[in-house]
Amino acid sequence: xxxxxxxxxxxxxxxxxxxxxxxxxxxxxxxxxxxxxxxxxxxxxxxxxxxxxxxxxxxxxxxxxxxxxxxxxxxxxxxxxxxxxxxxxxxxxxxxxxxxxxxxxxxxxxxxxxxxxxxxxxxxxxxxxxxxxxxxxxxxxxxxxxxxxxxxxxxxxxxxxxxxxxxxxxxxxxxxxxxxxxxxxxxxxxxxxxxxxxxxxxxxxxxxxxxxxxxxxxxxxxxxxxxxxxxxxxxxxxxxxxxxxxxxxxxxxxxxxxx
Amino acid sequence: xxxxxxxxxxxxxxxxxxxxxxxxxxxxxxxxxxxxxxxxxxxxxxxxxxxxxxxxxxxxxxxxxxxxxxxxxxxxxxxxxxxxxxxxxxxxxxxxxxxxxxxxxxxxxxxxxxxxxxxxxxxxxxxxxxxxxxxxxxxxxxxxxxxxxxxxxxxxxxxxxxxxxxxxxxxxxxxxxxxxxxxxxxxxxxxxxxxxxxxxxxxxxxxxxxxxxxxxxxxxxxxxxxxxxxxxxxxxxxxxxxxxxxxxxxxxxxxxxxxxxxxxxxxxxxxxxxxxxxxxxxxxxxxxxxxxxxxxxxxxxxxxxxxxxxxxxxxxxxxxxxxxxxxxxxxxxxxxxxxxxx
Ligand SMILES: Nc1ncnc2c1ncn2[C@@H]1O[C@H](COP(=O)(O)OP(=O)(O)OP(=O)(O)O)[C@@H](O)[C@H]1O
Ligand SMILES: [Mg+2]
Numbered sequence: 001x002x003x004x005x006x007x008x009x010x011x012x013x014x015x016x017x018x019x020x021x022x023x024x025x026x027x028x029x030x031x032x033x034x035x036x037x038x039x040x041x042x043x044x045x046x047x048x049x050x051x052x053x054x055x056x057x058x059x060x061x062x063x064x065x066x067x068x069x070x071x072x073x074x075x076x077x078x079x080x081x082x083x084x085x086x087x088x089x090x091x092x093x094x095x096x097x098x099x100x101x102x103x104x105x106x107x108x109x110x111x112x113x114x115x116x117x118x119x120x121x122x123x124x125x126x127x128x129x130x131x132x133x134x135x136x137x138x139x140x141x142x143x144x145x146x147x148x149x150x151x152x153x154x155x156x157x158x159x160x161x162x163x164x165x166x167x168x169x170x171x172x173x174x175x176x177x178x179x180x181x182x183x184x185x186x187x188x189x190x191x192x193x194x195x196x197x198x199x200x201x202x203x204x205x206x207x208x209x210x211x212x213x214x215x216x217x218x219x220x221x222x223x224x225x226x227x228x229x230x231x232x233x234x235x236x237x238x239x240x241x242x243x244x245x246x247x248x249x250x251x252x253x254x255x256x257x258x259x
Numbered sequence: 260x261x262x263x264x265x266x267x268x269x270x271x272x273x274x275x276x277x278x279x280x281x282x283x284x285x286x287x288x289x290x291x292x293x294x295x296x297x298x299x300x301x302x303x304x305x306x307x308x309x310x311x312x313x314x315x316x317x318x319x320x321x322x323x324x325x326x327x328x329x330x331x332x333x334x335x336x337x338x339x340x341x342x343x344x345x346x347x348x349x350x351x352x353x354x355x356x357x358x359x360x361x362x363x364x365x366x367x368x369x370x371x372x373x374x375x376x377x378x379x380x381x382x383x384x385x386x387x388x389x390x391x392x393x394x395x396x397x398x399x400x401x402x403x404x405x406x407x408x409x410x411x412x413x414x415x416x417x418x419x420x421x422x423x424x425x426x427x428x429x430x431x432x433x434x435x436x437x438x439x440x441x442x443x444x445x446x447x448x449x450x451x452x453x454x455x456x457x458x459x460x461x462x463x464x465x466x467x468x469x470x471x472x473x474x475x476x477x478x479x480x481x482x483x484x485x486x487x488x489x490x491x492x493x494x495x496x497x498x499x500x501x502x503x504x505x506x507x508x509x510x511x512x513x514x515x516x517x518x519x520x521x522x523x524x525x526x527x528x529x530x531x532x533x534x535x536x537x538x539x540x541x542x543x544x545x546x547x548x549x550x551x552x553x554x555x556x557x558x559x560x561x562x563x564x565x566x567x568x569x570x571x572x573x574x575x576x577x578x579x580x581x582x583x584x585x586x587x588x589x590x591x592x593x594x595x596x597x598x599x600x601x
Pocket of ligand 2: 056
């Protein structure tokens with residue numbers, strides 16, 4: 001019910017459309033002819049064992065690595081050839097599996113730069129006042145990711161969990177329309193996981209996302225649909241309840257994790 | 260109730276830190292201003308003024324290395340370009356080469372050309388990382404010094420230029436110890452304040468972010484290369500300011516002043532003091548210049564490099580962040596400069 005309302009509130013278009021996307025590294029086909037689409041505002045989980053090609057798929061979507069084959073559309077526009085920063089300006093965001101933060105800078109400055117990066121005039125010799133719009137936006141982001149109390153601390157002094165939260169905050173800067181989360185819960189304690197789920201659930205409803213998540217429990221709490229990848233291909237797609245009980249998924253997913 | 264609220268407002272950590280900083284800078288400023296009143300000419304100029312302008316050249320390296328993550332050996336070269344250019348455009352002992360411009364024209368042109376030189380160096384060096392940056396900047400430094408030595412038409416070859424002096428303002432002889440000291444102090448203070456200010460500007464923050472994670476900076480929409488080149492340009496301007504004073508202090512500029520050895524000394528000063536805070540290069544320059552002036556009384560000048568080398572090793576091994584890093588750890592406070600300063 002809730003989901004239906006949310007999907008109605010945004011255009012019924014696709015946020016992301018992948019057709020025949022592949023990426024090869026030498027002889028290795030890391031992503032193999034992947035075709036799927038995600039509607040605007042939809043929240044999708046991608047499951048898959050280690051090396052299934054999940055991160056590589058993200059890299060082709062964000063432009064970190066161009067795909068070897070296939071086309072990628074973002075809200076109807078073909079972005080296959082665009083450099084990463086152009087995709088950012090169109091509202092596409094990502095987080096990294098290993099936090100990519102500015103360790104020497106305080107939390108607030110990390111967020112501030114993420115906000116400035118999206119805008120114009122990025123090379124100013126002036127100090128931004130605390131009432132500068134980007135500064136205010138950074139404050140709000142710190143609040144949204146529950147890091148207000150440590151906003152002035154350098155990243156190097158944060159716990160792992162706090163760094164993962166900041167990683168999410170960086171992706172929320174500007175006006176994101178669609179976010180790719182790469183294993184945001186990796187290495188988190190159960191309490192930190194709950195906090196993460198709270199943050200993700202509190203995101204504005206028009207923001208859709210794909211979340212790569214090994215922890216089925218986390219994935220199922222925040223995602224409406226699930227795609228399972230295996231050996232670079234889309235292996236299964238469906239509703240969480242069906243995926244959870246699918247014997248083939250059980251075998252491959254759990255087998256891949258532990259075998 | 261009201262009293263309690265006021266109390267917390269006044270004693271908030273940010274306020275205490277701010278007041279502490281104002282007190283600290285006030286004391287330091289007073290000490291620097293009063294210093295010449297109780298020192299001899301040797302201590303005012305040879306130690307005091309020289310520390311201030313060599314420290315400024317080392318500061319240009321601290322800015323580039325500490326905030327930008329780029330270690331350049333060409334900083335003294337940028338200073339040398341400025342020194343040569345005031346000689347060429349201004350007044351020297353070679354009126355056949357020097358254009359004899361007024362100081363207010365010659366000085367800005369010299370600063371501009373040195374900044375442009377640093378920008379071009381940056382365009383070459385910013386494409387490289389780590390050891391390659393050091394190599395390419397060293398190559399540029401050595402090449403420029405050799406070029407000056409062989410070019411007689413503009414750079415007057417081996418002899419270089421003599422007869423360089425600061426302008427006389429309001430009938431004041433800026434070469435006299437006291438005025439020269441205060442001139443050096445003014446330039447150093449302006450450079451220091453400039454660096455501290457820019458460090459917290461959007462550009463300064465972005466530069467530190469480029470140092471920490473260029474990949475993420477690119478991903479969030481910044482031009483990493485442009486930031487690096489701009490950092491070189493600013494370091495060139497800082498070094499050039501020091502270079503003017505260096506030329507006036509010596510009264511001359513020649514290829515030997517900007518040879519590879521002195522270029523490396525700039526790095527030694529910055530590292531000795533510590534690349535973690537803009538005060539570091541000045542501390543490093545002071546220690547270096549004290550050693551330079553007094554070690555030769557104890558051992559013969561040829562051994563000076565041994566003394567400075569040993570001092571360098573001891574300090575760097577004891578504290579990779581140099582003397583300022585050591586001080587910060589001893590006083591158990593978080594580093595205040597640059598990255599974590601609020
Ligand atoms: N830059 C690269 N160069 C060469 N091979 C790569 C590169 N990136 C990924 N691969 C290979 O592509 C395959 C898929 O890797 P990818 O990181 O996409 O997997 P993943 O599903 O994200 O796995 P994990 O759960 O471990 O994060 C792996 O075999 C990996 O070794
Ligand atoms: Mg991965």
